[in-house]
Amino acid sequence: MEIILTAFDYNPAFSRNLGVVSPDEHQRLRNATVAIAGMGGVGGDYLISLVRAGVGHFHLAEFDEFELVNFNRQYGANMQTIGRRKLDVMIEYALQINPELQIEAFPGGIDTANIGAFLAGVDLAIDAVDAFAVDIHPLLVNAATERGLATIAAVPLGLGAGVLAFGPQGMSYADFFAITPDMSEDEKIVQFMLGFAPEMYHLKYLDPAFINLKARKGPSSIAGCKLCTGFITTQALLALLHPEELRCVPWYTYLDARLGRFRHRRLWMGNRHPLQRLKSYVAKRRLEKLGAAS
Template sequence: MNYQDLIDDEFSRNIGLLSEEEQKKLLSSQVSAVGAGGVGGLHILTLARLGVGKFHIADPDTFEAANVSRQFGASKRSYGKNKAEVLAEMVRDINPQAEIRAYTEGVTDDNLDEFLDGSTALVDGIDFFQFEMRRKLFIRAREKGIYAITCAPLGFGSTLQVFSPQGMDFDTYFGIRENDPDEKKLAAFASGLAPYPYHLKYLDLSKVDMAAQKGPAVAPACTLAASLLTTEAVKIITGSQPIYPVPHYIQIDMYRRKLKKGFLLFGGKNPIQMLKTYLIYEKLKESMKGK
């Protein structure tokens, strides 16, 4: 990869906010992006425009018409095509010298280590309901000394949580116990992602289908999530600014003009968080009755 030519041409407008040395670090670094849909696709494209030069992209799904409202790889030309392959091609259009491997089968137990190998950061764009594989990825990333970043699009807002290999781990932050039922793990995950669920004031819960694993989502939340996540990725890769990993979090709701920078003392063992998890769990159980 010819770093100087890329800095002089494709990424010249980054310089001034990034130094040339920082830009070289981005061009020589690899991220592992799991999910190439609503948030994942935009994470990947934004990182590519920032100059990240190497990607592992995993997604077994294909684009369809219902994706076009919020997934930036979705268009009539991409319907029926694998999301990881479409995003890989879009990255090559941005940077023809980029090194990319597309995992069209998604991340599995068999390829998990290979997917993470060589990366500085794990970028989480996997569907909310795919909890067990997300948990495996975050645990293994920690074991490999890799940062993991997740941003949940919620309503017209987003949250940000960064997991440092030396900081609080995934299970502790979310309050996950191995033998908990799946619904309780999802409840704990939701509670930890959004300690202040601002979006519930305007979310029509009747449009949330837990059985079908579908709910409302809009493009502005995805773009905000990408802004939050990719900025953290730049800081991690370049070492240019301090990182505030969990139990620190950021929550923004643009619709209600709310911003919260918080510190979740004791993570999922915080008594208030435990109560929130219980209440969400009860709602999940109720919504699943008769499904």
Template sequence: MQHVNADFDYFKAFARSIGWISNEELYALKSKHVALGGVGGTGGYYALTLARLGIEHFTLADFDSFELSNFNRQAGAFLDTLGKNKAETLAEMLSRINPNIKTRIFNLGVNEKNISAFLEGTNLYLNAMGFQSGDIQADIFDACRENNIPATSVVVPGFCASLINFHPQRISFNNYFKIKGLSREEQSIRLVAGHNPRLLMLRHYIVSDEPIRFKEYDGPVTPIPCITAAGLACTEVLRILLNRKNISWAPWSFQVDTYLKRFYKTWRPGGNSNPLQKFILYYLRKRLKLPRAPLFSSESP
């Protein structure tokens, strides 16, 4: 989707960022291309925030359509978008921020056949897929690694936003989370624990474990961590795209919990195969009365 408006004053629209970024960096962001996998709960906020940072090139992928159950948290969920595809809806919302934004839309989602096309020309991949998409997430991160594309992944358990950056030449997504070939329930457990090794929500303030249903890929969620995640993720995207110093890559992760008013930076070498992480996974399964874990398989870095 492309809207060209020669009368749109890019500098005037986005110059208020200058001071925290330079004039040259603003125009550098203008030329960057970000691919977003999922534009529902967190992904919609990512897209809108990045557009307001001045980025003009996006690839948006989401096969889902807006429904009433999305209203408590999703940026594109309105009465007049019910039943509409999420990627198409967000593309239209982006064009209302900047009519010169160029968007490629994958309204059937991403699969093993179109991953290369999805990542074509992108400078960074931002993962906002649900836990039910473990296999395709692993495949996308593999492709990012093969094509030297940095990637950022965030989840929002409780009132917490948990982020990990993946460098194409450091520990891989798959070697960190170790989810390939596992059941979707087990993939969900490992994605939650791997992103959020402190399990702040279970330890401090969850009211009931009952709504957490990994087998149905469902669980409680509020809008608060989705908005927090946008600030956290888009800050990291800005820093990576502008080659800022001291970026922390996996096995480092970040957790910002607005309920507890806490920030954590956690180091887990080996990811889910780390002894501490195995204990976290054991605790999570026991707490939620889930099956015992399969053995970890050996994988490449």
């Protein structure tokens, strides 16, 4: 079989995006820079989707390597990539789609020392850090907000997804999640998850036997990750092209595809809302019982 080599050309490669975005908007995407923190369960998929959407510049941060347990959901996980850096693998995949990409890599992940460089010159920040990394999320969101940038984030929740956007025009991270320094790591995780999914639909069918906050493990599904990718790609296009349409916290979006339940509304007072405080109290008591039984 004859193999025909085709030279890369941005315009025909991504021409089918036109109609969803205008030619002028497509050029803006080509010139835009998006910072994605995390290349694991959702971040790698975000990268590939935004490359296909036409974004031409990225700052990417990730310190981890691929393992066998990543196979059920992570874009770059396969037998050839076990033990390889997720960041290196995902950059390779992205360049196979658009070899003209401009990428700045942060192989140590993000921290207080490099967050300024990670966000320098970018147009949008995306939080794709592991949900259990409770101290990294505010580092990214607060630093981006201080620079006038929006930060978008999504968490896969069973067969669904919760989506939030942060920015100078919305509530602060601290006010929305109501996470305080005196909380335990487990309590911080509970507050974080409550903010993404106030109705907690996914708990109706998740088996609690597979949830272990102490070990930082929980059930995951490719379905939830793909839903996150669809939402984040859409939110990114809004943030980059139609920022006036981006609704920041206390607005939240929560979809459970299995139960057919969807919510897109304001969470008044964030996690300080009386019902959220009650849910947090119940969750804490459950954690205490689980800890006593273990």
